[in-house]
Amino acid sequence: MAKLNKNGIVLITIVASLGGLLFGYDTAVISGAVGALENYFIGALETDKDLAVAAIFQFKVIISICVLALVILFSSFLLKFFSKSKAYLIIGLFVLIGGAVYYFQFLSLPGVLTENLKNSILGFMVSSALVGCIIGASLGDNVANSIGRRNGLLVAASLFLLSAIGSAYPDSMNIFFGDSLSAFIVYRIIGGMGVGLASMLAPLYIAEMAPPKIRGKLVSFYQLAIVSGMMVVYFVNYFIVQGQAEMWINTTGWRYMFLSEGIPATIFFLALLLVPKTPRFQVMKGNEKDALKVLTNLNGPERAPGVLAEIKKSFGKKKAHWLYFGGTVVIIGLLLSIFQQFVGINVVLYYAPEIFRGMGMETDASMLQTIIVGAINMIFTVVAISTVDKFGRKKLMMIGSAVMALSMIGLGFALYLETTGVTALMFMLFYIAAFAMSWGPVVWVLLSEIFPNSIKGVMAVAVAIQWLANLLVSWTFPMMNNNSDLIAMFNNGFPYWIYGIMAILSGLFIWKFVPETKEKTLEEMENIWISK
Template sequence: MLKNENLSAEQNLPYIAGITLIATLGGLLFGYDTAVISGAEKSVQQYLITSQGLSTWVHGATISSALIGCIIGGAISGFFSSGIGRKKTLILAAFLFFLSALGSAYPEFLFFNQGEPTMGLLYMFNFYRIIGGIGVGLASAVCPVYIGEIAPANLRGRLVSLNQFAIIFGMLVVYFVNWGIASGQSPEWLNEVGWRRMFLSEAIPAGLFGVLLFFVPESPRYLSMVGKDREALQILTKVNGPSRASLILADIKNTVEHHSGKLLSYGKTVIVIGILLSVFQQFVGINVALYYAPRIFESMGAGKDASMLQTVVMGIINVIFTVVAILTVDRWGRKPLLMVGSVGMAIGMFAIAGLSYFEVIGISTLVFIIIYTASFMMSWGPICWVLISEIFPNKIRGKAVAVAVAAQWAANYFISSTYPSMMEFSGAFTYGFYGVMSVLSLLFVWKMVPETKNKSLEEMEALWTGEAASVRHKAPAMAAKTKA
């Protein structure tokens, strides 16, 4: 095993940076696609929901419909990434992003008349949003895995965290785009034209992502798993230098050849930790703040334009604190950042719950929303993806990441779609629930999550190999006791 991967003069940093930046466009589209709805949701509600006399439940389900696609995309990501490779899966995701951008903007295409909302049109809009969600699900699973499998161990935390930076940057970009489209326009224009332009704008980065992907290599760990060792060695040499490439390839081959690849072949604990990382990342309520940001700020007394501007401010804060995570993740480690973030999120959500209970609306609410989102962005936002890309052994990584990501999007859908009805019941209860989840996330990290800083992917595998072996040895011993 490689015990350390110190920064080497042989590492081709410009090459690594170029690959990473192209791959992170998938993260940017992930953020863009999930946040574009924040500016369009009120117009979509007016055009497709209110005009037909439909309920708030239908509104919540429509706004969150892309998450159904995210669940599907996450669930099938393992099949595609293991079957056709990481690179081709990302190309597929780019195509789905592009198709969703066009279809969400003009769901009337071919079958319906513009300006005549019907249930059929509502279904078609949701269909295109689900298509985009499948792209998000694929990209959210495969981008961090691809970056993690390309990157040297000493840079992996920072490079995978760049994917989260790209997600947040994508959200910030679309906040500016939405603000620019909505600024100075009448509600009638937004309800007829503006929301369409918001969705259509995604076609530009989606097309760019699809084209650039043809210029990146396949993951060397995937190539090794399908028997293409010569190609894998060429890429490892270009990334790490010739003196380390053969050693890394030997480690990869060892981990691939000695295990069956069945999902539970390394024990249940690693799978449970991956799922709980994903679930807690969503149950703390972050996507409520992201998807419904303009509506939240309007409920605090801001006007339409002001609420869009405050959303941009929140996006800038998110970017700044994601950079904090990138700069510290390989220095401080994963666990300390997650635990500090959980404390900050709990403080923010419990404070918002208290302000909501006493009906205090004003700048203090904005301050605590910023404390909450900043805490998330410096911890659970990027670090969850870093850990998901790191903790699973090579042989089961595609399948295990698919399970974790599908669980994440299922949790996301549950939290986002229930928010409107929960708020109708009680704002204090809603935000208090997210605060409780933040406390539970702290306890989970403290008790169960291993530290992965500066460990190669193959060294991480040794942790779970030992545990699986322990379980296998205990089983015969227990059987012998039973016979005795």
């Protein structure tokens, strides 16, 4: 086989590094600001009853709009899975039952700032970007097929930049109806749309550009870029708060955290202008000559025509029904996304400084501990990259599930028995290491590999479900962790036991249902589902 062109590999790495870095940066920037945001926004509601009543009303309006948007998006997905009559029946039942529960359990609540409602507002403020992630990921397939993978990433970069500025100054940039809290939430949702698009388009771009023998490694670089972005923002947050008074952090420091995202967002946008469109998108649009040029650059002149022929053949069924290969591949993709979040990773990433502060650490020390978490995350992601194409996907995932389960259950007991400090920190670091070398990068590899080209749009559903699961976990954590009754019974250990149980279930799922995709071409993966 001809040697791969290094310039082509560099182009793939640029997309992975910058697209993933912005993803990680935007996801983790909130972690350093949680305490300040709670003080700045929620604290004001506790001291001003009229402001609280207005904020609760706006909160209900925002949640209702988000719920409506998500219902429309997932209804469009159901119409692609089922016949119209069956899809409308499912949608109708969901709207009827869900709408009744939503009204009586949320909308009809009085405008009083109770403990649960306060924790709910805080949880949604922290996780609001995930609503945008769901929307962005849901639109990813349409964006990818209309303007292309690369141009879609340019849109994502623009959304990142707008969100960075708006989130930093929601009061002065409030062009929406409502107060600054509502404006902050809207700008975070806008940034989340960029993250959602990137999470759908970047792995797809890399998988379509990469030769099979190194595809797992290159798609894993996307996860490395994500954790690199997290690591960068942990340092940024640390240096912003270092030596500063608590009042300055609560009024000004958090703004700089969000504004700092504008720098990598601008670099990302400019770098994307140098990246070519993928061969599969070129073939889809009838530009076979341009596709062959890219394939020759990546695979060499001997192999490129054969790869082009495989791509053209795979698009012979490009309009296949999403259940064309049966429900197995779809269910596996959705459950991969759900389990990746239900094991609780983003609780640790979003709330790490608050978790450490809950262990009695000062602000500077908790930020420093967060950097240690980020470093472990990065180191073991590198381990995954070096082993995913040699060791295989299934083994890494099963080992990761086992270690995560032991770590989360152990962390829960450490908190329950009030033996925090080094013990709790070690359990958390073991958990991060296990996730970083398994479920973190390998899920992205599997999602980019398991769906045949003719139903590649299902990946948008899987990524959207992933963000929905992330939203549920991140939103509910403060409700469990800050609930006075649960604290009295379990000393904050309860949520971690839940995540430990999810890790056990995730390992059983991988063992029984997920096929090994190591060294298989995207077209060979299609044959696996046909045979089933």
